[in-house]
Amino acid sequence: MEAFKYSVGKTKVGEDTAIVNLRANCHRVFCQLPDCSYCYDLRMRKFRPTINPYREKQEKQWNELNPAQYTDRLKGVVYLEQITFIRLQEGGDFKNQGDVDKLNEIANRLIGVARLYTYTARPDLNFTKRSENLVINGSGFMVDNEYRVVERLTGTTGAVCQASCLGCMLCKEKGGRTIECLLRHAGKGKKMPSFDFIKERGKA
Numbered sequence: 001m002e003a004f005k006y007s008v009g010k011t012k013v014g015e016d017t018a019i020v021n022l023r024a025n026c027h028r029v030f031c032q033l034p035d036c037s038y039c040y041d042l043r044m045r046k047f048r049p050t051i052n053p054y055r056e057k058q059e060k061q062w063n064e065l066n067p068a069q070y071t072d073r074l075k076g077v078v079y080l081e082q083i084t085f086i087r088l089q090e091g092g093d094f095k096n097q098g099d100v101d102k103l104n105e106i107a108n109r110l111i112g113v114a115r116l117y118t119y120t121a122r123p124d125l126n127f128t129k130r131s132e133n134l135v136i137n138g139s140g141f142m143v144d145n146e147y148r149v150v151e152r153l154t155g156t157t158g159a160v161c162q163a164s165c166l167g168c169m170l171c172k173e174k175g176g177r178t179i180e181c182l183l184r185h186a187g188k189g190k191k192m193p194s195f196d197f198i199k200e201r202g203k204a
């Protein structure tokens, strides 16, 4: 049996968090960013090409393991690494409704073991039956929270991403919050897009 592929957050999200990707790729059509040159994750993948085959292996393990098997692997990670949270996805997204349903089942099986959270830019999927143990942050739309990319902070939503998850719980709790995130990762030399344009893409 191949070793289960995961990482532990450390400097980015904290040692209390394991990170696992379900899918290697995002689904561009629903992304809030104006084009892929603004994507922090894509630039990381160009800088470190080994990320791509690693993510593809993670997608393969997601496809091949059933919910009970996948849960067992995650339990192993929790006990080995002594973590509290499991973050699903770094740059990928749900491929279909089957992914959502499978993750819900896994989250239910992990109640009392670890808490799960993720991000999605797929407002076309149905999250109404999501697990109490799974926090879903909608990218540009509300699920348990809304993660909203903005050109300028409005200061009206009461929640701002500090771009350092160490000790931050905003995305890990079902808070019903709109979390504003500055589009600070814009590509070098690229003009910042207008807020309206970003919002339109978020609704696409």
Ligand code: SF4
Pocket (backbone or CB within 6 Å): 160, 161, 162, 163, 164, 165, 166, 168, 169, 170, 171, 172, 179
């Ligand atoms: S809001 Fe907090 S938890 Fe969410 S991405 Fe930003 S720093 Fe991380």
